[in-house]
Amino acid sequence: MKDVKFEPWVDEMLAEHRALHESIDEVRDFLAQPRPAVGQKGSHTWAAMLSQHLVALHDQLFRHFRAEEQDGMMRDLAERYPRAWKRVEVMIGQHAKILADMRTLMSSAMEYADGIPPSDPRLRQKLRKVLDELKAHEEAEIDLIQRMYYNDIGTGD
Numbered sequence: 288m289k290d291v292k293f294e295p296w297v298d299e300m301l302a303e304h305r306a307l308h309e310s311i312d313e314v315r316d317f318l319a320q321p322r323p324a325v326g327q328k329g330s331h332t333w334a335a336m337l338s339q340h341l342v343a344l345h346d347q348l349f350r351h352f353r354a355e356e357q358d359g360m361m362r363d364l365a366e367r368y369p370r371a372w373k374r375v376e377v378m379i380g381q382h383a384k385i386l387a388d389m390r391t392l393m394s395s396a397m398e399y400a401d402g403i404p405p406s407d408p409r410l411r412q413k414l415r416k417v418l419d420e421l422k423a424h425e426e427a428e429i430d431l432i433q434r435m436y437y438n439d440i441g442t443g444d
Contacts (some may be wrong), residue, residue, distance in 0.1 A: 297432065299354075300354075300355065300360050300428075300432070301429065301432075303351050303354070304425050304428070304429055306347070307347065307348070307351060307421075307425055308422065308425065310343070310344050310347055311344070311418050311421060311422055313340065314340045314341070314344060314414070314418060315415070315418060317336065317337065317340055318337075318411050318414060318415065320333070322411065325399065325402060325403070325404045326402065330399070330402075331400055331402065334396055334397075334399035334400035335400040337396045337399070337400075338393060338396040338397050338399075338400050341389060341392055341393040341396055341414075342393060344389065345386065345389045345390065345393060348385065348386060348389065348421070349386060352382040352385075352386065355382075355428070356379060356382065360432075361375050361378070361379055364431065364432070364435055367435070368435040371431060371434075371435055374427075374431055375431075378424065378427065378428060378431070381420075381424050385417065385420065385421055385424065388413075388417045388420075389417065392410065392413060392414050392417060395407060395410050396410065
């Protein structure tokens with residue numbers, strides 16, 4: 288079997304994806320805890336902790352997406368594997384939407400932490416949906432990387 292040499296960004300991106308999955312799981316675990324109603328004991332603490340989780344996840348996503356877009360991964364995939372260009376464009380477009388959705392949720396969580404009921408009472412439901420979309424997005428990126436390299440080294444024949 289021939290020795291396969293991947294691009295330098297591959298291991299880094301896969302490690303970042305693992306870290307993102309861990310962060311997503313942490314937020315999901317937090318969401319599984321009971322949420323006190325606005326004004327009840329613990330509601331401020333719960334909402335403040337949710338805000339902290341969301342800010343940390345948003346920052347992690349922002350850096351991760353920027354690295355994918357600017358530090359080589361997306362460009363490298365598109366240049367090396369022109370057949371992947373359309374999928375790369377779609378994934379880049381998803382970055383902006385995911386970040387915008389996260390900012391909206393952060394804003395709602397911060398309002399809740401201030402004792403203001405969120406304008407949308409389905410905050411946790413919407414957050415779970417965004418987390419599902421994010422996880423699917425990250426899995427699609429990993430799939431694309433694996434498919435391109437798998438096909439490139441000829442083991443797919």
